[in-house]
Amino acid sequence: MTVQVAERGGFCFGVRRAVDSVLEATERFSPLYTLGPIIHNPAVVDMLEGRGAHVAYSVEEIPENATVVIRSHGVGPEVLEKLQTRGVRVIDATCPFVARIQQKVRQAFEAGMQVVLVGEPQHPEVQGINGWCHGTARIVQSAEDVEALPSMERVCVAAQTTTNRERWETLLALIQARFPGCEVFPSICSATFERQKEAVEIAEKADIMLVIGGRNSSNTQKLFTLCSARCPRTYLIESPEELPGNIPYRDVHVGITTGASTPAWIIKEVITRMCDIEKNEILTPETETETPEVKAEAPVAENPTTPAPAAEAEEQTTDADTVQSIPSTGEGEANFVEDFEKMMMPIRPGQIIKGKVVSVNDNEVCVNIGYKADGFIQRSEFSAGEDVNPRDVIKEGDEIEVEVLKVNDGEGNVLLSKKNVDSRKYWKDLVAAYNAGEHFTAVGKQAVKGGIIASINGIRAFIPASHLDTHYVEDINSYIGKPMEVVIIEMEKGRKRVVASHKNAILENEKRKKAEKWASIEEGTRVMGIVRRLTDFGAFVDIGGVDGLVHVTNLAWGRVQHPRDVVNVGDEIEVLIMKVDRENERISLGYKQLKPKPWDVATSKYIPGTIVTGKVVRLVSFGAFVELEPGLDGLVHISQIADHRIDKVESVLQPGQIVDVKILDVNPEEHRISLSIRDALVPKSENDYSPDDYEDSYDDADDDIYEVGDDIDPLA
Ligand code: F3S
Numbered sequence: 232m233t234v235q236v237a238e239r240g241g242f243c244f245g246v247r248r249a250v251d252s253v254l255e256a257t258e259r260f261s262p263l264y265t266l267g268p269i270i271h272n273p274a275v276v277d278m279l280e281g282r283g284a285h286v287a288y289s290v291e292e293i294p295e296n297a298t299v300v301i302r303s304h305g306v307g308p309e310v311l312e313k314l315q316t317r318g319v320r321v322i323d324a325t326c327p328f329v330a331r332i333q334q335k336v337r338q339a340f341e342a343g344m345q346v347v348l349v350g351e352p353q354h355p356e357v358q359g360i361n362g363w364c365h366g367t368a369r370i371v372q373s374a375e376d377v378e379a380l381p382s383m384e385r386v387c388v389a390a391q392t393t394t395n396r397e398r399w400e401t402l403l404a405l406i407q408a409r410f411p412g413c414e415v416f417p418s419i420c421s422a423t424f425e426r427q428k429e430a431v432e433i434a435e436k437a438d439i440m441l442v443i444g445g446r447n448s449s450n451t452q453k454l455f456t457l458c459s460a461r462c463p464r465t466y467l468i469e470s471p472e473e474l475p476g477n478i479p480y481r482d483v484h485v486g487i488t489t490g491a492s493t494p495a496w497i498i499k500e501v502i503t504r505m506c507d508i509e510k511n512e513i514l515t516p517e518t519e520t521e522t523p524e525v526k527a528e529a530p531v532a533e534n535p536t537t538p539a540p541a542a543e544a545e546e547q548t549t550d551a552d553t554v555q556s557i558p559s560t561g562e563g564e565a566n567f568v569e570d571f572e573k574m575m576m577p578i579r580p581g582q583i584i585k586g587k588v589v590s591v592n593d594n595e596v597c598v599n600i601g602y603k604a605d606g607f608i609q610r611s612e613f614s615a616g617e618d619v620n621p622r623d624v625i626k627e628g629d630e631i632e633v634e635v636l637k638v639n640d641g642e643g644n645v646l647l648s649k650k651n652v653d654s655r656k657y658w659k660d661l662v663a664a665y666n667a668g669e670h671f672t673a674v675g676k677q678a679v680k681g682g683i684i685a686s687i688n689g690i691r692a693f694i695p696a697s698h699l700d701t702h703y704v705e706d707i708n709s710y711i712g713k714p715m716e717v718v719i720i721e722m723e724k725g726r727k728r729v730v731a732s733h734k735n736a737i738l739e740n741e742k743r744k745k746a747e748k749w750a751s752i753e754e755g756t757r758v759m760g761i762v763r764r765l766t767d768f769g770a771f772v773d774i775g776g777v778d779g780l781v782h783v784t785n786l787a788w789g790r791v792q793h794p795r796d797v798v799n800v801g802d803e804i805e806v807l808i809m810k811v812d813r814e815n816e817r818i819s820l821g822y823k824q825l826k827p828k829p830w831d832v833a834t835s836k837y838i839p840g841t842i843v844t845g846k847v848v849r850l851v852s853f854g855a856f857v858e859l860e861p862g863l864d865g866l867v868h869i870s871q872i873a874d875h876r877i878d879k880v881e882s883v884l885q886p887g888q889i890v891d892v893k894i895l896d897v898n899p900e901e902h903r904i905s906l907s908i909r910d911a912l913v914p915k916s917e918n919d920y921s922p923d924d925y926e927d928s929y930d931d932a933d934d935d936i937y938e939v940g941d942d943i944d945p946l947a
Contacts, residue, residue, distance in 0.1 A: 307362015
C-alpha cells in the first residue's frame with residue numbers, strides 16, 4: 232500500500248488559529264466557552280470539551296464572568312455588545328480574512344452603500360458579516376437571487392470566504408451587469424480552492440480515496456463530492472473507527488484529503504489503522520478475494536449532501552501532478568510521525584526558518600512554518616527596502632526564509648519577519664559588492680545635518696552634502712525620494728555604518744566612459760561630434776566624452792579668417808580623426824579633409840568661356856587674384872582687367888570687390904586659373920586669346936604669391 236496525504240489538507244490557518252486560541256485559553260480561563268462548535272469536527276470538539284471548553288449555542292447560555300472564544304467565522308457587533316453587557320471576557324479568534332470582510336462591509340455601510348453578499352444566508356460567517364452592516368446586506372446565492380434584487384444606487388459586493396470560485400464569478404458578472412460601477416471586494420479565501428484542487432489531483436490517481444472531516448462541514452462535503460467524481464472508491468469518515476475494514480488495502484494507492492477542521496492527529500490514527508489492516512491482510516491473504524468491492528457512497532454512513540453535479544466537479548480538474556507518495560512499510564508512518572513531531576518542536580525568537588506561503592493579502596502573509604501554529608508576517612516586517620504590497624512580490628506556495636520575532640503574539644500567532652532575513656542577506660551582499668568596488672542604487676530618505684540619510688536595499692547609508700553631486704548643492708532636500716547611483720566610501724562592518732558618495736559614482740562613470748572612448752579612438756576614422764567651443768585657432772569638437780581640435784587650417788580648403796566662418800557652437804559635424812596623442816590626451820581632427828578639394832572639381836565646374844562671379848582678394852603688379860570659391864583663386868592679368876590699357880591694377884580694382892570674370896583656362900595640375908574681366912565685359916573673339924599669353928605672369932607669381940593662404944602684400 233502507498234499513501235498520499237494532501238499537503239493542503241487539515242486546518243486552514245484561520246481554523247488552526249481558533250483551535251490554538253481555545254487550547255491556550257483552557258489553561259488560563261474557567262469557565263470557558265466557545266460560541267458554537269469551534270470547528271466542524273466532533274472529535275476535536277470533544278477533546279476540547281474534555282479540557283474544559285464548553286460549547287454554547289447562544290449568548291444567553293454563557294454565564295456572567297465566563298470567557299468565550301469567538302470562532303473563525305466571526306460574529307456581528309451586536310453579539311459582541313451582548314457579551315460585553317453580560318460581563319463575559321471575549322477572545323476573538325475570527326479569521327483575519329473574515330475580519331477584513333467585516334471591516335469592509337462596515338465601511339461600505341457607513342459610506343451609505345448597499346452591501347450585496349454572495350454566500351449562504353444561514354452560514355454563521357455570512358450572518359456575522361451581515362451584522363456589520365446592521366443586517367441590511369442583500370444575500371444572493373443564485374442567478375435568480377440577483378435578478379430579484381431591487382434597483383439600488385451605490386452597491387458594494389463581497390463574498391463568503393468559502394464561496395465556490397466559479398459561482399462567484401458568474402454571480403459577480405450578473406451583479407455588475409445590473410449595477411454598473413459597483414464596488415467589488417474579492418474576498419474568497421484561496422485555502423479552500425487550493426485544498427479542493429489538490430484533492431482532485433490526488434483522487435484521480437488513487438485506488439481508494441479517504442476524505443476525513445466532519446459531516447456537518449460544508450467544505451468536507453464539497454471535497455467528498457469532488458473526489459467521488461474522480462475515484463469511485465471514495466469514503467467520507469470522521470474518525471479512524473469509521474475506516475472501512477472490509478476492503479483490501481494491500482497493493483493499493485490510498486489518497487487522503489482532509490477538511491478544514493481535521494486535526495493532524497486524526498490523520499495519523501487513520502494511517503496507523505490502515506497499516507494494521509494491511510498487515511492482517513498479509514497474514515491472511517485470502518481476505519482480498521473475499522472482500523467485495525465497495526462503491527463510493529456505500530461506506531458513508533450518513534451521506535451529508537447530495538453530490539455536486541458532475542459538471543461542477545469537472546471545473547476543478549487540473550493537470551498538475553504534485554503527488555508525493557508515502558510507502559506504508561513502516562517508513563510512511565515514520566515520516567508522518569516525523570512531520571507531526573516537527574509540528575510540535577519548539578521554536579524561539581531569532582530563529583531563522585523556512586516556510587511555505589499559505590495565503591497573502593495586502594497587509595500580511597500567512598506562512599506554514601511546520602509548527603503547530605502558522606506564522607504571520609505583517610506588512611511592516613515584509614520588505615527590507617521600500618514599502619511593498621506583499622501581493623505584488625509573493626504568492627501562495629512560495630518558499631521563503633523568515634525570522635521568528637515572537638512565538639506567541641498573545642493571540643496564538645507566531646510573528647515572523649522577512650525583512651530581518653532580507654536585511655542580513657543584503658548586508659552580506661553589500662559587503663561583497665563593496666569589496667568588489669561595485670556601485671549601488673540609493674534612495675534619499677531624510678535630510679540631516681551635513682547630508683542625507685539614504686537607503687541602499689533597506690540599509691541606511693549617510694551621504695555627506697559634499698558628496699551629493701559634482702557641483703555645490705543648494706538644496707539637499709531635492710535629493711529626498713530620488714534614486715541615485717552611489718559608491719560606498721566608508722564602511723564600518725561592526726556597526727553596520729555606511730557612508731556613500733553620489734559624486735564619486737558620477738566621476739568614476741565619467742572616467743570609465745572616457746577610458747572606453749580613448750580605447751575606441753582610431754586614427755583615420757570618421758566620427759560625428761558636436762562643436763563645443765571656438766577659439767581663434769580652431770574649433771573644439773566633442774566626439775563622445777572627449778574633445779578634439781579642428782585647427783583653423785583644417786576647417787576649410789580656403790583661407791579662413793575665424794572658425795565661426797565655417798562652424799558654430801552646437802553644430803553636429805562629421806570629422807576625421809587625424810592624430811591621437813594618448814599621452815597628452817590630444818586629438819587632432821580634420822573637417823575639410825572630408826570635403827572635396829576645390830582643385831579636384833575645378834575642371835568640371837569652371838568651363839573655359841563661361842562667365843562667373845568672384846571676389847578680388849589680392850592685387851599684384853601684374854594683375855589681380857580673384858577668389859571663385861574658398862581655396863580656388865584665379866589670376867586676372869593686368870591686360871585682362873579693362874578694355875583699355877591701365878598702368879596700375881589698383882586704379883581699377885580694390886580687394887574685396889566683386890567682379891564678373893570669364894574663365895580663360897583651368898590647369899588643376901599646376902593649380903592655375905586664368906581669368907578675364909575685360910572679356911566678361913566685351914566678348915572677345917577666339918583669335919584674340921591665347922592661354923599662353925599668361926603663362927609668364929603665373930611663373931612670375933609662383934615663388935611668392937600663388938599659394939592659397941600665403942600672406943601677401945598686394946602692393947609689394
Ligand atoms: Fe479563514 Fe480561509 Fe480558513 S477565510 S477560516 S483561512 S478557509
